[in-house]
Amino acid sequence: NTLMYLDFDAETLTVGQPAYREPLLIALRMSLTLIFEGLVFFLFGFRKKSSWIAFLIINLLTQGWLNISIASADIYSGGYMIIGFILYEALIFIAEAIALTAFVREHKWYRRLGLAFLANTVSLILGMVIINNLPI
Secondary structure, eight states: OOOEEEETTTTEEEESOOTTHHHHHHHHHHHHHHHHHHHHHHHTTOOOHHHHHHHHHHHHHHHHHHHHHHHHSOTTGGGOHHHHHHHHHHHHHHHHHHHHHHHOOSSOHHHHHHHHHHHHHHHHHHHHHHHTTSOO
16 A cells, blocks of 8 residues: 655656645545535525635634644554544534534524534535545
């Protein structure tokens, strides 16, 4: 499971990853999350500009925290990556449920809570399936 980088121009094979790989993966994960959760947000009938602004800010903050946490924590050692990831996702669900209920004023609180649960479940499942099949 060693990652190797082939530089065509220099004709070298190097152990490790190119500098652009991690920012690309972060951007990809955040984009997929915003697309999946945004679709659920839209299907739940949220149309107000203020709701969408709150949705974007909340998701950028939670996904930013997730990516910083994954990068700084050593959850990959010892084969415990999935446990750490599930714990992080649980914390994100709680944070987003609280934030969406508090800051989005469109629709009733239980609809916003259901949105948080479904949107995070959809993005988690689809994200795990898609990210594992991408060639990066």
